Amino acid sequence: MDARALTALRTVGTQGGVTAAARVLHLTPSAVSQQVAGLERELGLELTERVGRGVRLTAAGEALAAAAVDVEVALERARAAAQGLRASPTGTVRVSAFASGAQLLLPGLLARTAALPGVRVECSDDDVAQDAFVGLTDLIDVVIAHRPDGSPGWGGGVVVRPLLREPLDVAVAPTHPLAGRRVVEASDLVDEDWVAVREGFPVARVLAEVGALVGALGGTAPRVRHRINDFHVAAALVGAGHGVSLLPRYTFGADPRVRLVPLAGVRAGRRVEALVRRDKAERVVVRRVLAELTALAAQIAGEDAGAVADDADQGVSTSLPRA
Amino acid sequence: MDARALTALRTVGTQGGVTAAARVLHLTPSAVSQQVAGLERELGLELTERVGRGVRLTAAGEALAAAAVDVEVALERARAAAQGLRASPTGTVRVSAFASGAQLLLPGLLARTAALPGVRVECSDDDVAQDAFVGLTDLIDVVIAHRPDGSPGWGGGVVVRPLLREPLDVAVAPTHPLAGRRVVEASDLVDEDWVAVREGFPVARVLAEVGALVGALGGTAPRVRHRINDFHVAAALVGAGHGVSLLPRYTFGADPRVRLVPLAGVRAGRRVEALVRRDKAERVVVRRVLAELTALAAQIAGEDAGAVADDADQGVSTSLPRA
DNA sequence: CTGACGATGTAGCGTCACTGCATGGACGCG
DNA sequence: CGCGTCCATGCAGTGACGCTACATCGTCAG
Structure with a gap:
């Protein structure tokens, strides 16, 4: 055996x-x-x-x-x-993230871990469907994944460390009538064209909910004109006036191509979490990198808290064993 | 690794x-x-x-x-x-016991386990010093060990299952003046010759305590004439009038060579316990055999309870994991 | 029916762990 | 003080085991 x-x-x-x-x-x-x-x-x-x-x-x-x-x-x-009897952890850790999460977190993570001697972080970006994230943990130590706000979770065999909850704001072109608004109501969005992600990918369900709400008000289903998985492409389309979309706040808040306006009355957001297979979570280096990652995420979420009033719900903490 | x-x-x-x-x-x-x-x-x-x-x-x-x-x-x-998804456990289990314990328990254990199809029990007898019992668990699945009444225990890495507490009675020759007594006091034993076991072996400490008590009464240390590890040899010496000894009640209660008389006022006894290494304790067959062994021990102790009034202290139950 | 994919046997080969033997250090005894 | 003994550890040889490459069989799509 x-x-x-x-x-x-x-x-x-x-x-x-x-x-x-x-x-x-x-x-x-x-x-x-x-x-x-x-x-x-x-x-x-x-x-x-x-x-x-x-x-x-x-x-x-x-x-x-x-x-x-x-x-x-x-x-x-x-x-x-x-x-563990040795002084400091040493080794290389493979980290993977979905595209926008990678953009948001990986530079900061590399900056932080560069200060740790003997710790090497190897990054990759993998944008996969919702149910494929866990499978990545076979090949990669720390998988940064995302899922919509009240979705079931990830299943057993894997340790889940919540990183942050990123609100999804309505993205409109700078020239759009709603561009100057502080918040936008669902009723404001009736009769807009939408840029959405492909079915089966994490943010699709959120848009579906928002769409259902908007549709209920306007009497019609939301018009999804385009299916774009890459948020940068979506931002470009929105910026050029080809519709509105839902974009993550921290990643696109400062993007000049679009204006982000919080959506009032709807829980629109995605949970960004780190997935680690239970055995790999025992490695001291992995724990160290994970600590840096959560600290970084907390910092990012904290910076936002000062700027925009947001629901403080950060999700239940799925703690590591032997924390 | x-x-x-x-x-x-x-x-x-x-x-x-x-x-x-x-x-x-x-x-x-x-x-x-x-x-x-x-x-x-x-x-x-x-x-x-x-x-x-x-x-x-x-x-x-x-x-x-x-x-x-x-x-x-x-x-x-x-x-x-x-x-575990299969019907009944199968395999072979190696059981070892010290000599007198083997005589007391192994026949009954083999009789019981013979009724279990597919379960093979291989026996051996190993009489070793007190601190060598745990080492046996590397080679043998179930080690039946014994230790004096208030001794420290066995240390980590091993599961301890208490089997029974066997009282140690004073053994005298049938012709000895004390042979007819229902109980014997420590004061009765002043000025007797003793047959003891070698130093470092389980019953030695009990005899030392009894000896100290007797010595305190008589004003002199107990006279240890012979050092005999095999209880049968000791019984033969005692029966021939070469001294008195301490012998386990269940094993020698019916031996015609000696008369056993309970010792009043002194906690004289040995604990008989099964030692199993933690990993081996996970085997279903081993658990099954262990269950038979404890049942057998309980039966033996129960038969004695009717015959002689004995302290009911059977020791704290060190339970198995996932019992 | 044909082509592609996925799982599973077989032959060949490389690697790795074990045995046997030799070496070197540590204890005990004359 | 030197000798023999015991214990741990290197080194060469060998055998076994797991891997790759290739072939085969079954299944599904077009």
Whole structure:
């Protein structure tokens, strides 16, 4: 019963297939298949079952995969126990963020962590669909993810550290009649063209809610003219007068192309959170980087609090184990 | 960071040396040495230090060894999680007991477990010094150990399951003046020759206490004539009139060679307990055998309760995790 | 039916851990 | 003080195990 084989099995579960798991583990599909086969032989029971041309974990497989995380946690804790006696943490941490979150947080994070000797932070940006964020934690230590305001959460096996709640404001062109307003009511937005994100991506649901509200007032569904995932492209369209949109306040508050006006009476916002797989959360370096990240986020949220009156709801704190 | 290497390190700690650990792990000393060397290279710090011609774990080594148990527990729990979905536990369990405990418990245990299909129990008897019992848990799943009545305990890393408290009675020859008595006072024993066990073995301390009491009354230290570890040899000597001794009630109550008389006013007894290493305690089969063992012990203690009035103190219950 | 994808066996190969042996230091004994 | 013993640890050789590459089979889409 090798920890390596358990990891392979768990990855097959999280990635949803042998080939996908092999990609993450930097192996060939054959190797992964042999690992789980060996595990099945040792235990004398089936851990995977074929479904279509792919595979799925059986009940026993799921149970074993869940337990596998505990093994990795214990291993990581062992490393930490030995190295914890050393002075300061050392190592490299992989951080990933969705595009706008990366723009908002990564420069500051790199600036802060540059001051820590022996700590290397490697960044990447991955904009994926809502349900793909957790899968990224197999490859990346700290995944900065976002989700709309009252959405269910992320599921087990992963530690969630809330970073900030970023309000979504109505973005209009500087020449737009609403551009000078301090706040805007839903009723003001009847009969506007909208620039929205693609379905399945985090902010889509918020826009749908706002749209429903506006539609209820105006008697018609919101007119979504464009589907743009990149906020910068959306900002360019809005700035050129091709419609209005919802844009995150901290990231686009100072963008000259658009004016952001808070939306009154509607809870429009997204939660930005750091996702870390439980075993990786045991690494001392990861904890250190995570601490810097939360401090940075608190700083950003604090700067905004002085400028704009905002609901103070920062979400329930999902604390780290052994905080 | 291999779980196998961690086990090697931990065993070096518990067994107190590379060679001893190698014996337990069925390896050569060279292999064990290379395992810990690899661990040290990977972590970049010293885990062992030389002391005399042997080695000892450093602080970091101790920390890592302690964490290693958690890894093994997690691994074992993973096995159990997968196999727990199967109907009944299966496998072989190694049980060891000190000589008189083996005589008292092992036949009954084998009778009970014979009824369990797929469960094999392999027995052995190991009579070792007080502080060597825990070391046995590296090689044996369930170690039946004994210790005098108020002794400190066994230390960490091992699960303790109390089985029974066996009173120690004064053993005299059938022809001895005290043979017919219902109880015997300490004052009755002044000026007797004693048959004791070797120093460092479990019952030695009890005899020392009784001896001190007797000595205080008689004004002289107890005369220890013979040092006999095997209770059967001791019984033979006592039966032949070569002195008195302290013998466990359940094991020698029906022995024709001696008469056992309870000792009034002195807490003379030994605790019989099962020692299981934490990771092995996760195995379902081991739990099953342990359940049979405790039931058997309770039955034996119950039979005695009807015959002789005894203090009901059975010791604090050190419960198993996830009982 | 054909092409593509995904999982899984098989052959070949490289790597790694173990054994056997030799070395060096530490303790005990004559 | 030197000798033998014991213990830990290097080093060369070997065997086993896991990985890659390739081929095969089943499944789904067009």
